[in-house]
Amino acid sequence: MKKLYIYITLVLLSILTSCVEDINPDFEFEEQVFISGLLTSEEDYVSVQIQKTTPVTDTTFSAINDVQVSLFTKNVSNTASLVSDSFTIDNGNYRTSEMITPIIGNTYWIEVMLQDQTVIKSEEEILKPSIPIIDMVKNGNTVRVTFKGPIEEQNFYLIRIEVFKGDMSISDEYGVFNDRIVNEVEEKILDIGNIKTGETVRVSLHNINFTTFQFYANVLRNQGDEPGFSSLFPPINIVGNITNTITNELILGNFGIAGFSTMTMDF
Template identity: 65%
Template sequence: MKKLHIYITFISLFTFISCVEDISQDFEFKEQVFISGLLTNEEGFVSVQVQKTVPVTDTTFSAVNDAQISLFTRDASDTVSLVSDSFIADNGQYTSAEVITPIIGNTYWIEVMLQDETVLISEKEILRPPIPITDMVKTDDSIRITFTGPIDVQNFYLIQLEILKDGVLISDELIVSNDRIINEEEEKILVITGMNEGETLRVDISNINFTTFQFYSNVISNQGNEPEVSSLFLPVNLVGNITNTVTDELVLGNFGVAGLTAITIDF
């Protein structure tokens, strides 16, 4: 697929992933449950994927369709409430039966009860506000996007890029970054080059929490610096923010919470 030339002026895109050790595939396979999902500030249906890992030589998809998903929230007054426990399973993809309206500043997490009554719970993550876009400058083959991040906290970003031509996806890429080094600069600049006439670029900038940032960094580290988003959630040996409440151990997968800013540009 087509590759883009991308850079962010405030920090190298893939900082802090070199500390992740390469995972050897020379081990005895043990089936595990893998969970993935991302809740954003956008009103809509919430989806959680639940599957089982398979040996590296197996290309099949092992869906889990008999789990019970519950989504919880805690508001500013520390009141905990159930958002929804009604999710419809379709080939391992659980979608909420009703539209969810997330609230910025609230904390969200999921609990997943497996058929054997094992309960897996994600880390409680705060829904951070979307990143404000302050300026966009488009040339013949590039786009320069200026956005801001609060300077009083360290910010973590998940950026997804999709290029479409005539409605068909021709490229998708994923970037993680943060502003640890020069957080005193409120304005951040994202530059994407290599676009062609007739193409459409969609950019999703997500304001995420540290644990979710680390999970996506690990994913990129294990699949190379330019993974395709479509292969992001293959069952690789990655832990995130989900804990087995029986063993108190982290398990595979991640359920993240993100403030999302989405823009679409036609060339």
């Protein structure tokens, strides 16, 4: 798949968090639970992937199919309620039995009860409004995407850029960035290079919370040059916003909440 060149005004997408020193620890492997999922503002089914970690020499997928998953919400009056605890299970993927209609401004989280009665809970994250994509314009081999973000608060974004030639996918890339530097202007500019005539570009913008932003930043940094989003979730040593309520320790994975917008255009 071809490589895109993605820039946002004054903010390089790959510069996400403070620098850290790489360490290669010598330790004995210990099996852990890994949870991942993303609830967006779109009416849709909500999916949560749950698996066990495996040694780095083992490339098999170790699904967990015997836990109880519950999705909760809390409204602006701070009243909590159960959204759903009915999930269909397929090879570690838990999907709500019915479509969910999220409410902007509510907070959402999941609780997972393991077979040993341990309860794992994600951080309560607010569902932020979607950030509208205003336009996509091609100039030469560069597509300029304009979107409108509020200037009264700092926003954090997960962006997906897909490129198609007819029915064939030729690129599918993710990036994260924040608008701290460019937040003095309402309209933000994102430039995507290496787009040819006859190709279709789909941009999906997720308005995420800070902890989820950090998680995806770490995932993408560890991903290296591996293509595609499916490779974001091998059992690697990345923690996000999920806590073991018995030990009060963070575990591997993240369940994020995101305002969602998208635009597709042929060039």
